[in-house]
Amino acid sequence: MNLPSKQAYVPFVSVDNMMKLVLQIGVERVLADLVGEIEDDFRRWPKFDKTPRVASHSDVGVIELMPTSDGETYGFKYVNGHPSNMKKGLQTVTAFGLLADVGTGYPILLTEMTILTALRTAATSAMAAKWLAPKGAKVMALIGNGAQSEFQALAFKAICGIEEIRLYDVDAQATAKCMANLEGRGITLTACKTPQEAIEGAQIITTVTADKQYATILTDNMVGAGVHINAIGGDCPGKTELHRDILLRSSIFVEYPPQTRIEGEIQQMEADHPVTELWQVITGEGQGRKSPTEVTLFDSVGFAIEDFSALRYIHGKLAETGLFEQLDMIADPDDPRDLFGMLLRSA
């Protein structure tokens, strides 16, 4: 057979190589790096080709494609969300992603993104809190202690200086798992029996539960003045975590309004309910927290630009770490018009 040309190969980061890469650099360092990359891309937000993700819903879950482009590089993520997977011993969310050169359309990176999505989601949450949470916040409530929880905890420690985390989950085993994984990381951990107990004394409340349904994790009377709420779990139509009354007295910050109005907590509100785009807070075009008593809410659903930033980051680490394989994914005959001849000659 003919050997494929260099163009035929796409660098591929397997799950194994992603884990090696993250451990080699260090989880908290990766999270901080990602905050830098995401902020860089949020600062040039208007440059991006943006579209709500393309979702294919079924009774049990959703499969989504999340593309974006900055005009030079194109990226997309494939991601599913299947709350029922856990009972089958499978991940609720799995993902992979790709970067391509806009000039040629040729892919330049394929990578696992289950782990990378967990990292970028936590980095985005911590970035938002960096801009919105009350000054000097040291205590966070972490409601929902599943696959995303440790990443959230470490991101808030590394980026926001959180020192104490109060954990709650409907399943005490999830809390125990999360606490065991976070042991020795310099965070004071307290297991709580109710959401009410978890939010006692917390300046930041992170909700990260996975039910695909309207659920009320937080009610209005639970949320005190000055708190920052980081709502991660309301991320598809029909899935929310917060009572409507909380939204009515919060200043709401979102990633991309056309997507958040369909998928986020604000799907409970009127279509013109006021929101501020997070990127505008970062560029100074929008206002962040206005007072120490204001309740701020980051209604996070995840947006393609965050994945793009994460993909750019991994692409930038390839040469330095060597943690990738070359995948024979692109047919690239010597004469580009001779695809059929390449096939014949491979005999």
Added chain:
Amino acid sequence: MNLPSKQAYVPFVSVDNMMKLVLQIGVERVLADLVGEIEDDFRRWPKFDKTPRVASHSDVGVIELMPTSDGETYGFKYVNGHPSNMKKGLQTVTAFGLLADVGTGYPILLTEMTILTALRTAATSAMAAKWLAPKGAKVMALIGNGAQSEFQALAFKAICGIEEIRLYDVDAQATAKCMANLEGRGITLTACKTPQEAIEGAQIITTVTADKQYATILTDNMVGAGVHINAIGGDCPGKTELHRDILLRSSIFVEYPPQTRIEGEIQQMEADHPVTELWQVITGEGQGRKSPTEVTLFDSVGFAIEDFSALRYIHGKLAETGLFEQLDMIADPDDPRDLFGMLLRSA
């Protein structure tokens, strides 16, 4: 490190394995098999979740995602179109695709699709001609002799009984390449100096040129009564091959009207110009060719369901051929809530 579980692996068909698979089964047999698969899926067209492809356009080309689902299996293709690539020695069109289980969202196949797209495009063209071309057609004009041309030629031979092909390309070297590749395949081949010469005596006219611009490959006076036109090259906004007058006197058949009205030859026409959906001809809900003198036109732009059929076909060949690798693409911890623990334990 922990070994990934079976769920973590996604069967991957490389370019090399795709070529082996096609040669092992035989090109014409694969084309005929694909027509069967595509017809099966066209017969159950209403069952599919359909959306126009999600395109990201730039000055030099386009990158597209083409998703669809039949409720049990989800598929999508990544494909680019960059006419300027050829001058750089690169493919105009490259692609890869994925199938996933709707019930879990876990991928079940990743495959190269540059070669597979060439095959499914030719199979779709021949399938349409099987239903629309005049009875007893033996001669085809093939205008545009690039990467797709040989696949078209063999599909029309295998499925429609074409015995003679009259070739034309602005570049005589492309014609020579195509003829050399088709030698000994039982088709009478004639190189022509003009499009006019190529269509002499042809009952089927296939146009498959690649310029990303409005071009007039065929003018009205060139198209005689009773001809079937298979127009492949007009497949993105601003790119057409046929003069408007031809469209005015043709019965036009399309894949998915919302997409074809943007991308196909009919982007030149009013938004309500009458068209018939090809799947309805196959199910009998729509009428195909009405008379021997009618001009029929398949305004082909390619649709996600054809890729889905092709992906299903390749997925069905995995066990039999063994022509795939296992890709460590999905993070799958023993406890699905313990993604972070999996990362820690990989140290």
